[in-house]
Amino acid sequence: VKPELLPLDAAVGLLDAAVRRLDAEQIPLPEAGGRILANDIRALVPIPAEDRAAIDGFAVRAEASLGAGPYNPLALPLVAIAAGSAMPRGADAVIPLAAAEPNGPDLIAVVEPLAPGTHLERRGAVAATGALIAKAGTRLAVRHVGLIAAAGFEAVPMVRRPRVAMLLVGPRTPPLTADSNNPMLQIAVARDGGLIAGVATIPGVRSSVGAALAAAAVDIVLVVGGSGPGRDDNAAAALGETGDIIFHGVALCPGETAGFGHTANGVPVVLLPGTPAACLWSYELIAGRAIRRLAGRDPALPYRSRAVTVARKIVSAIGVTEICPILLGPDDTIEPLPGFAEIGLTAATAAAGFVLIPEAREGYPPGAVVTAYFYDDV
Amino acid sequence: VKPELLPLDAAVGLLDAAVRRLDAEQIPLPEAGGRILANDIRALVPIPAEDRAAIDGFAVRAEASLGAGPYNPLALPLVAIAAGSAMPRGADAVIPLAAAEPNGPDLIAVVEPLAPGTHLERRGAVAATGALIAKAGTRLAVRHVGLIAAAGFEAVPMVRRPRVAMLLVGPRTPPLTADSNNPMLQIAVARDGGLIAGVATIPGVRSSVGAALAAAAVDIVLVVGGSGPGRDDNAAAALGETGDIIFHGVALCPGETAGFGHTANGVPVVLLPGTPAACLWSYELIAGRAIRRLAGRDPALPYRSRAVTVARKIVSAIGVTEICPILLGPDDTIEPLPGFAEIGLTAATAAAGFVLIPEAREGYPPGAVVTAYFYDDV
Numbered sequence: 001v002k003p004e005l006l007p008l009d010a011a012v013g014l015l016d017a018a019v020r021r022l023d024a025e026q027i028p029l030p031e032a033g034g035r036i037l038a039n040d041i042r043a044l045v046p047i048p049a050e051d052r053a054a055i056d057g058f059a060v061r062a063e064a065s066l067g068a069g070p071y072n073p074l075a076l077p078l079v080a081i082a083a084g085s086a087m088p089r090g091a092d093a094v095i096p097l098a099a100a101e102p103n104g105p106d107l108i109a110v111v112e113p114l115a116p117g118t119h120l121e122r123r124g125a126v127a128a129t130g131a132l133i134a135k136a137g138t139r140l141a142v143r144h145v146g147l148i149a150a151a152g153f154e155a156v157p158m159v160r161r162p163r164v165a166m167l168l169v170g171p172r173t174p175p176l177t178a179d180s181n182n183p184m185l186q187i188a189v190a191r192d193g194g195l196i197a198g199v200a201t202i203p204g205v206r207s208s209v210g211a212a213l214a215a216a217a218v219d220i221v222l223v224v225g226g227s228g229p230g231r232d233d234n235a236a237a238a239l240g241e242t243g244d245i246i247f248h249g250v251a252l253c254p255g256e257t258a259g260f261g262h263t264a265n266g267v268p269v270v271l272l273p274g275t276p277a278a279c280l281w282s283y284e285l286i287a288g289r290a291i292r293r294l295a296g297r298d299p300a301l302p303y304r305s306r307a308v309t310v311a312r313k314i315v316s317a318i319g320v321t322e323i324c325p326i327l328l329g330p331d332d333t334i335e336p337l338p339g340f341a342e343i344g345l346t347a348a349t350a351a352a353g354f355v356l357i358p359e360a361r362e363g364y365p366p367g368a369v370v371t372a373y374f375y376d377d378v
Numbered sequence: 379v380k381p382e383l384l385p386l387d388a389a390v391g392l393l394d395a396a397v398r399r400l401d402a403e404q405i406p407l408p409e410a411g412g413r414i415l416a417n418d419i420r421a422l423v424p425i426p427a428e429d430r431a432a433i434d435g436f437a438v439r440a441e442a443s444l445g446a447g448p449y450n451p452l453a454l455p456l457v458a459i460a461a462g463s464a465m466p467r468g469a470d471a472v473i474p475l476a477a478a479e480p481n482g483p484d485l486i487a488v489v490e491p492l493a494p495g496t497h498l499e500r501r502g503a504v505a506a507t508g509a510l511i512a513k514a515g516t517r518l519a520v521r522h523v524g525l526i527a528a529a530g531f532e533a534v535p536m537v538r539r540p541r542v543a544m545l546l547v548g549p550r551t552p553p554l555t556a557d558s559n560n561p562m563l564q565i566a567v568a569r570d571g572g573l574i575a576g577v578a579t580i581p582g583v584r585s586s587v588g589a590a591l592a593a594a595a596v597d598i599v600l601v602v603g604g605s606g607p608g609r610d611d612n613a614a615a616a617l618g619e620t621g622d623i624i625f626h627g628v629a630l631c632p633g634e635t636a637g638f639g640h641t642a643n644g645v646p647v648v649l650l651p652g653t654p655a656a657c658l659w660s661y662e663l664i665a666g667r668a669i670r671r672l673a674g675r676d677p678a679l680p681y682r683s684r685a686v687t688v689a690r691k692i693v694s695a696i697g698v699t700e701i702c703p704i705l706l707g708p709d710d711t712i713e714p715l716p717g718f719a720e721i722g723l724t725a726a727t728a729a730a731g732f733v734l735i736p737e738a739r740e741g742y743p744p745g746a747v748v749t750a751y752f753y754d755d756v
Contacts, residue, residue, distance in 0.1 A: 033565035047722070054719075056606050082606045084653035126722045134727065142566040142662075143726035143753060146654045149558035150723070180527035187411035188520040228434055228460045275462035276524045284520075304682075341432070344425070344504045345528070348521035349512065375521060 005251040007359055008285065008321040014246050015260055015289060019268055021296045022160040022219060029149060029156055032140050035193065036159040036296035041134040044152030046124035051092070053081040054119045058100055058108050059091035062116040073109040078102060087120065094119035127151065137296065159296035162219040163197035164189050167212050169226035169235050169274070170204045180345075181224050181272075181279045191302065192288050193295030194220075209238035213263045219294055221267055222287050225274030227257040235259075235271050243269065251320040251359050254340045255282035260290075277340035280348065281323050303353065303373040308332045310368045316357040325351035326372060334372055351375070383629040385737055386663065386699040392624050393638055393667060397646055399674045400538040400597060407527060410518050413536040413571065414674035419512040422530030424502035429470070431459040432497045436478050436486050437469035440494040451487040456480060465498065472497035505529065515674065537674035540597040541575040542567050545590050547604035547613050547652070548582045558723075559602050559650075559657045569680065570666050571673030572598075587616035591641045597672055599645055600665050603652030605635040613637075613649050621647065628664070629698040629737050632718045636660035638668075655718035658726065659701050681731065681751040686710045688746045694735040703729035704750060712750055729753070 006014075024038030053059065059079040068074040079088055087094075093114040100108040126147075127133060133151045134144050140156070148156060166189075168182060186196050197218045202208045204226050213221065226235030227248070236248050239261050248259030248271065255278045259271035270287040272279050284301060292299045311333035316322040325337040325347040334355070340347045353374035357363060364370055384392075402416030431437065437457040446452040457466055465472075471492040478486040504525075505511060511529045512522050518534070526534060544567075546560060564574055575596045580586045582604050591599065604613030605626070614626050617639050626637030626649065633656045637649035648665040650657050662679060670677045689711035694700040703715040703725040712733070718725045726732075731752035735741060742748055 029561040030564035033568055082652070083656075121722070126724050140565070141753065142562060142569060142658070143723070145562040145565050146558040146658060147723040147727055149561050150654070180524040183407040183527050184520060184523040186408035187518070187523050190411055191520060274460070276528070278461075280520070280524060344499070345521070345525040346504055349525055375519065 005249045005256065005320070006247045008250055008252050011247050011250045011252075011258075011260070011286065012289065015286060016293065016299070018246060018260075018262075019220075019290045019293045022162060022294050024157040025160045026155045027158045029145060029154055032156050032158050033142070033145070035140055035161070037134055037136050037138045037140060038157040038159045038296070040132060040136050041148055041151065041153065041156065043127045043129050043131045043133055046129050047126040047131075047147065047150045048086075048121055048123060049150075050123050051087045052121045053083055053085050053087060053094045054121045055094055055096055056083050057081060057094040057096045057119065059088050060093055060095055060110065060114065061090055062093040062114045062118065065093070065095075065110050065113045068110045068113050070111050073101075073103075073111050075103055075107045076110050078106050078108045092116045092120065139297070160219075162194045162291050162294035164194040164291065165197050165216050165218040165221045166199045167209065167221060167223045167235075168199065168201045169209060169223060170201060180276050181274065184276070184280065185222060185224065185272075185283060188283055188288060189222075189291060192291045193297055194291045204234050206234050206238045206241065209235050210242040213238060213242050213267075213269060214265075216263055216265070216267050216269075218267060220287075220290055221263065221269045222272055222283075223269060224272045224279060227259055227271040227273050239263075239269055239271065250282070250286070252281065252285065253317065253320045253322045254278035254280075255285065256320070258282035258286050260286065276345050277347070280345065281340075301373055304376050305371050305373045306332075307369050308334045308372045310364045310366055310370060311335045313366055314355065314357065314364045316361060316363040318362045319359055321359055322357045324355045324357055326353055326355055328352040328372075328374070334370075383627045383634065383698070384625045386628055386630050389625050389628045389630075389636075389638070389664065390667065393664060394671065394677070396624060396638070396640075397598075397668045397671045400540060400672050402535040403538045404533045405536045406533050407523060407531060410534050410536050411520070411523070413518055413539070415512055415514050415516045415518060416535045416537045416674070418510060418514050419526055419529065419531065419534065421505045421507050421509045421511055424507050425504040425509075425525065425528045426464075426499055426501060427528075428501050429465045430499045431461055431463050431465060431472045432499045433472055433474055434461050435459060435472040435474045435497060437466050438471055438473055438488065438492065439468055440471040440492045440496065443471070443473075443488050443490070443492045446488045446491050448489050451479075451481075451489050453481055453485045454488050456484050456486045470494045470498065517675070538597075540572045540669050540672035542572040542669065543575050543594050543596040543599045544577045545587065545599060545601045545613075546577065546579045547587060547601060548579060558654050559652065562654070562658065563600060563602065563650075563661060566661055566666060567600075567669060570669045571675055572669045582612050584612050584616045584619065587613050588620040591616060591620050591647060592643075594641055594643075594645050594647075596645060598665075598668055599641065599647045600650055600661075601647060602650045602657060605637055605649040605651050617641075617647055617649065628660070630659065630663065631695065631698045631700045632656035632658075633660035633663065634698070636664050638664065654723050655725070658723065659718075679751055682754055683749050683751045684710075685747050686712045686750045688742045688744055688748060689713045691744055692733065692735065692742045694739060694741040696740045697737055699737055700735045702733045702735055704731055704733055706730040706750075706752070712748075 245261040312335040326334040623639040690713040704712040
């Protein structure tokens with residue numbers, strides 16, 4: 001590791017120590033999908049809240065069926081009931097549709113006796129009042145919602161979505177091409193549970209960056225560009241002058257000039273390099289991690305990972321964590337693609353996924369078993 | 379299979395034949411994340427659009443460095459440049475920061491000759507004008523956005539989000555407890571790429587359901603409840619009278635009374651049972667599939683699947699596709715949990731995932747290798 005660069009693990013450790021889950025807000029249940037439960041959910045009412053029919057059929061009072069038989073059909077009132085409906089008052093059993101004959105418009109002929117509770121789902125059978133329905137930290141999915149609604153909730157306490165300000169620091173000379181970092185980061189922030197509170201383009205001079213940082217009233221600021229060495233470090237310099245820098249310079253390629261600190265008001269700030277591939281990876285590993293932590297999500301990379309076997313040698317520089325784009329071959333083998341330094345963001349779109357090669361390694365030989373992350377967008 | 383029930387595969391086949399991907403709309407790039415590209419994206423401009431510095435350093439004209447050496451340092455103008463910035467006019471090489479000494483405020487001392495193009499990324503090196511940047515059908519993810527922006531796009535042609543109307547058909551007797559299907563379906567529709575265009579609660583009588591179906595000006599209608607047998611079939615009866623029924627009754631448990639058809643105006647309609655677990659599974663396998671198809675997504679269940687080994691016997695009724703909730707054990711073994719008929723929606727929240735047991739099977743013995751779906755919400 002170059003002396004001025006922090007190992008990625010150390011950078012992540014400092015970030016994790018400084019960034020905590022946000023507080024809770026009440027959200028209407030239909031809008032809470034994909035967000036994180038801030039507190040345990042315990043049933044406010046029993047589930048079901050009343051005795052219900054377990055099948056489609058006819059609701060009866062079991063006692064009235066005593067003595068019924070094939071040669072002694074009893075006529076009972078016809079009360080059709082659908083599975084899941086509350087039992088009418090006085091009824092305590094359901095006769096399946098196939099086991100009774102309508103006998104005129106208002107009666108059925110019952111040919112066997114029923115025990116009370118037959119084909120019923122009893123009040124509280126699924127959950128008693130106070131039963132744990134979903135744990136704090138759960139990411140609310142379709143499968144949780146019905147039970148939470150049945151437990152008496154119309155709104156639920158969810159971790160607040162982090163409000164994110166983006167400051168795009170202009171270069172000294174205006175760029176000739178469109179900025180690609182802004183749309184990319186907006187989509188990444190949304191994916192990670194954040195809300196873009198504002199996007200501002202500011203001149204690449206310290207005073208402008210410093211003023212923008214001082215004014216930030218959000219949960220986290222992403223400063224894009226101006227993180228580089230020499231004259232191009234306006235963002236880092238402004239952060240150091242007006243707030244504090246926890247780290248600047250990470251042994252990560254692409255993404256070496258990433259940094260992290262706070263504004264004078266204590267708002268976390270991530271410095272992202274302006275070069276697109278470096279911006280992407282310092283977002284994924286550092287800024288995105290901070291946003292996922294604020295949102296209460298799993299802070300790890302939001303990609304599926306699994307162990308695979310290296311089919312063709314992977315080369316990497318010692319001393320930096322390198323991102324190597326990969327293709328997936330037969331039998332869960334992988335091989336490297338040309339990297340971000342050679343083909344820019346094409347290395348992300350052409351790849352099936354990527355491998356992180358830690359600082360201590362110069363790569364991997366064929367046959368090595370490594371953890372690969374896969375995009376699996378579909 | 380009971381004679382009046384359609385095998386699930388046949389139902390899915392009829393659905394797929396009747397439901398097609400929607401047309402395209404232009405969406406600003408920052409809002410297009412997670413949606414499906416309707417057309418191929420080809421570069422409008424070369425990437426990069428101009429020669430760029432590949433590293434941080436000093437921009438020079440290579441020709442001016444000819445003859446430089448350790449004993450013959452040449453003084454060239456100091457033009458600092460950051461990686462990714464456009465080269466100034468006339469400059470065609472970059473000297474690394476470490477390979478040149480500033481020589482006063484305006485000059486650097488160069489101690490070796492450079493070839494033109496050194497540490498440059500040439501215009502068009504990543505992609506030429508017209509190059510394929512992303513294919514139609516791609517689900518737009520963070521990794522695609524930077525390249526699409528660099529290719530000259532501020533907006534992109536995405537498959538339109540299906541507008542979904544929900545009709546909640548009331549029972550003959552009002553229910554005692556809150557409806558849990560409405561919030562559950564809203565979250566499921568959003569997950570699958572749909573937009574809730576309206577939610578209406580209507581009385582469970584044919585004329586009301588028929589009028590609501592006739593008025594639906596959306597891409598798909600979900601009718602919840604009123605799909606059951608006997609007197610409780612108002613939804614199916616209304617659909618049959620005012621439009622057409624393609625199927626009603628599927629060999630699926632839970633979810634037997636699901637149906638599918640069209641309004642008189644040709645809008646697809648899915649009939650969902652009102653019982654929560656049946657509503658959930660007929661949504662996941664039938665209604666959700668239709669919405670995913672309209673949205674241009676992969677129509678398969680939106681859960682990760684893999685082969686696992688049955689550790690404890692799974693029992694199922696022959697003749698229906700049954701959903702069996704499962705727990706995951708050591709070494710990728712699974713065991714069944716009590717099912718939806720016994721513990722209602724708890725079977726979804728307590729499980730790690732589920733197995734679909736096809737109609738032709740009575741279950742699986744220990745040791746059988748089956749495909750399991752996992753929730754993996756986190």
